[in-house]
Amino acid sequence: MEKMVRSPAVAGTFYEGTRKALLKQIEDCYTHPLGPGRLPTLSSKKEGKIMGLVSPHAGYLYSGPVAAWGFYQIVRQEIPEVVVILGPNHRGFGAGVAIAGKGGWQTPLGKSQIEEELAEKITELSPLIREDEKAHQREHSLEVQLPFLQYSYEERFKIVPICMMQQDQSTSQKVGETLSEVLKGKNSLIIASTDFTHYQPKDIAERQDKKALEAILSLSPKDVTKAVSCYRISMCGPGPVMAMLTATSLLGAKKATLLKYATSGDITGDYEAVVGYASVIVEK
Numbered sequence: 001m002e003k004m005v006r007s008p009a010v011a012g013t014f015y016e017g018t019r020k021a022l023l024k025q026i027e028d029c030y031t032h033p034l035g036p037g038r039l040p041t042l043s044s045k046k047e048g049k050i051m052g053l054v055s056p057h058a059g060y061l062y063s064g065p066v067a068a069w070g071f072y073q074i075v076r077q078e079i080p081e082v083v084v085i086l087g088p089n090h091r092g093f094g095a096g097v098a099i100a101g102k103g104g105w106q107t108p109l110g111k112s113q114i115e116e117e118l119a120e121k122i123t124e125l126s127p128l129i130r131e132d133e134k135a136h137q138r139e140h141s142l143e144v145q146l147p148f149l150q151y152s153y154e155e156r157f158k159i160v161p162i163c164m165m166q167q168d169q170s171t172s173q174k175v176g177e178t179l180s181e182v183l184k185g186k187n188s189l190i191i192a193s194t195d196f197t198h199y200q201p202k203d204i205a206e207r208q209d210k211k212a213l214e215a216i217l218s219l220s221p222k223d224v225t226k227a228v229s230c231y232r233i234s235m236c237g238p239g240p241v242m243a244m245l246t247a248t249s250l251l252g253a254k255k256a257t258l259l260k261y262a263t264s265g266d267i268t269g270d271y272e273a274v275v276g277y278a279s280v281i282v283e284k
Helices: 019-031 060-077 116-125 143-153 169-183 202-217 221-230 238-250
Strands: 050-055 082-088 097-099 104-107 110-113 129-131 158-164 188-193 198-200 255-263 274-283
Touching: 019 060, 019 143, 050 060, 050 238, 060 143, 060 255, 060 274, 082 143, 082 169, 082 238, 097 116, 104 143, 110 143, 110 158, 116 129, 116 158, 116 169, 143 188, 158 169, 158 238, 169 188, 169 221, 169 238, 188 238, 198 202, 202 221, 202 238, 202 255, 202 274, 221 238, 238 274
Parallel strands: 050 188, 082 158, 082 188, 097 129
Antiparallel strands: 050 274, 097 158, 104 110, 198 274, 255 274
């Protein structure tokens, strides 16, 4: 039977729709004044120290240079065999926590296969996580991470896409615990896709996001929940971040490092209503 291939939902809008234009756009993100300033060279090592990544998911025009910081570090240090991508469910379709368990995901840079055995293990272990293609159909938060991975790794990795509509602390912790269980001893990376404060003046966004980032840097899912509710931070993916922090901590994470924070205002020059973006790596 023909394996299911998910076509890109946001190629041509969130990022360039042709291979040539997309390769150039990713290179522009790396070399942008807000980016790391150079292209990464692919590591010769399979395994490195980076276990987790917080990465933004707006259009590449806005958040691409910030996203490039995380991918720059990962590509230089390791070649993960499996990348679990956690993102929020913006559109409200499908299961509360939905995994894409079969086939592959297409972008203009090629096709990434789903690690089907691992996806199956996850659903067997956790009644919370259901296989549901509908939740993923139009969702951009996971898809926009793929071209950066494909740019350097091509087809050297497999993916497990999980999209979260339910993002409370208890759900996120259970998702994280399940991931730590199935990823033990595996050469893996967990990406938590999130943007931070939405549509606030720059000074307010920066002040609020600093609180969320302090919680993330302390590797504490509890503190993330606290910061988000205490300061009413309109971060769209606290659940994916808490799940990633739970999983990586259980797998031996020792520190988190903020690589870059910027806002959409730093790109557009409009500081009245910005969105915050951050790139954070979690290492063992």
